[in-house]
Each structure stands twice: as structure tokens, then as C-alpha cells.
Amino acid sequence: MDHQESHTHSSHNHNDCIETALATAETLCLEQGQRLTKVRRRALELIWQSHRPLGAYQLLAKLAEEGFNSAPPTVYRALDFLLAAGLVHKVESMNAYLGCAHADKPHKGYFLICDSCHNVMEFDYQDVHTSLLEKAARHGFELRAETIELTGLCAKCKMASTGANA
């Protein structure tokens, strides 16, 4: 049923996440006859290494440091590829890009975004999707994509702020 996932908890070993994501990406690309080229692979890895959504130009700077071409099309092409493959999501309200934790299952990117620490948690509630789909249909609207971005205070920051007051 409901599924939720965060790759922002400092408690976990994020390297595992990155490795899993990269492995999944390679498998998916192989299956679909897509080429996970050097720059695409490295872009994906760099996006994953950040615990927060990464801006295109931040990513470009990192790629440039490593000898990749430093012109914007480089990064936007890589992002376009990764977005189309479902390997990353774009967080519209931040103009930033985030590794997708379950690219292997088609899903919508629903996000909880902390205003304070800027960490982002992805969640994927089937019931919300079903409900939105049904409501769209009620308007004769054929739903293709959903942008669901919830902002506020994450548990940690909330505790930190109340703790400071107490």
C-alpha cells in the first residue's frame, strides 16, 4: 500500500543509496536500450551524493571540476535524459533536481520539502494519486503528470526550533 521513503536521514549510509540507484539506472537503461554515458552516469551520481535537490548550475560546476564540458547544454542534456528515464525528478518550486529512489517502478514524485534545512523527502501515496485521478476525470481531464510539492517544517527542524524555545 502506501509507500514512503527518505534519503535524507543522516542515520543511514547514503553510499548504499547511491550504489543502489546507480545499479538500478544501469539495469533500466540496458533493458530499454538507452545509453547511460559517462556524463549522464556521473551527473546521476552527483545528484545522489547531494542530500538535497541540486540546481542545474551547481551540478554543472561539479561536472566541470571533473573535466566535463562546462557549458549549460551539457548539464541540461544530462538532466533531460535522466528526467525522461525517470531516474531523477525536478522539484519545480526549487528549480532543482533530485535522485529518484524507486525509478524501477513507475510513480509520481510527491515531495515534502523543509523550508528550514531544505531537505526533501519523497513519498508516494497511492490513495492521493487515485483521488486526484478521479477528480481530474470528473472534470473530463486526462491526467498525465502530477507535481505535488508540500513545504513546511520537517520533524528535525520542528524539534530544533521548539527545543530552542523550551
Add this chain to the structure above:
Amino acid sequence: MDHQESHTHSSHNHNDCIETALATAETLCLEQGQRLTKVRRRALELIWQSHRPLGAYQLLAKLAEEGFNSAPPTVYRALDFLLAAGLVHKVESMNAYLGCAHADKPHKGYFLICDSCHNVMEFDYQDVHTSLLEKAARHGFELRAETIELTGLCAKCKMASTGANA
């Protein structure tokens, strides 16, 4: 209960919408001791005159034609004011701005955006909000704002495309 509204149907008299919106805006600003200055009022009106979300620079161009200052801060200040007052919404996935049809009641901007004609319908389903609020709380997350933007094909465009095939 559930409320939905469109100001994109060509069937209606959009002038009524604009007048109502402007009247509501004046009332709200008066109540809250806010000043609906010339440029703010005209910006709101121009946003409403467009049936689709209007880009900041599109709006700026229209304002400039009418003798207002043509530098970007002019339009962004007006937009900031209108956004803060809840009189317009920003459609994040389009970087564009839309008149809010029910600024008088606090609400979230939920949008159905047609990929084909780019019209946008605002809807506001209390049950979706409640559901998201509860799910956020489940993660210890204190929800402050929601960006819900659904894209796809509106009823008209869907009919037009199937009609073309038939």
C-alpha cells in the same frame, strides 16, 4: 464541501470574473489595511484578462505599454504583493501567474493544467488537503504550503483530438 471553479471556459462572460475579482481585491485590501495601488490593481486586472497564466515579463510588457515603468522590479513587486495577499497564484511548473478566483477564502491553489491549450483550471478539494495534511503529520512534518499542479489534456482538447481521429 468540494469546490471547483474554472475561469477558462469561453462560455462564460469573463468580464464578470474580472470585475468580481477586482471588487474582492479592493475589499480585502481595505479590510487588511493594504494599499491596492495603481500598478498593483492594473497588474491584477491584466492577469485576470488573460485566460491563461501570465509570465512576469508578459505582464511587464503590458504594463509598460500603458506607461508604467518597464523595469523588472516593477512587475515582481506587484506580483509579490498580489501573491502575499492571496489575490494571485504562481504556477510553479510554468513560472507564470494566475488570478485567484476565491481570494476571500483562505485556500490552496490546486491546478489542472492543459498541455495542449495551456488553460488552467483551479480546483480546491478539501479532502485532498486533509489527506495530505494527515500524511505530512505522519512524518512529523508541519505543513505550511502546497503546490499541486496536475498536467494533462483538458476535456475540450481531448475531444478535439479524438474528434480529429474519428
Add this chain to the structure above:
DNA sequence: GCAATATTGTTATGATATAACACTCATACC
């Protein structure tokens, strides 16, 4: 009127994203 504050003018720049065309490399086919 006058001080305090809000609003607007103005210049400059930062941040995000794409167009257009040349070049290179991988792959598939012979």
C-alpha cells in the same frame, strides 16, 4: 507642515534554460 514609512524608479546583475550548428563517436550493416 513634517517626520516616518511605504512605494516606486533605476541600474545592474544573478540565476535558470534553450537555440542553433559543428563535430565526434558508437553502432549496425555490409
Add this chain to the structure above:
DNA sequence: GGTATGAGTGTTATATCATAACAATATTGC
């Protein structure tokens, strides 16, 4: 293995979206 094809990348230029910083002006409360 050669070579045509198309995918991918390099490069230059520019479009689009947004804000910083400070000066000038208008509004409001006294």
C-alpha cells in the same frame, strides 16, 4: 575492417526568469 547512420557532445550565443541595492517620491499619521 570500412563506412554510413544517428546519437551524443562541444561551442557560441542568447532567451527567460528573478533579485540586489540604493535613490527618489508619495502617503500617512501626527
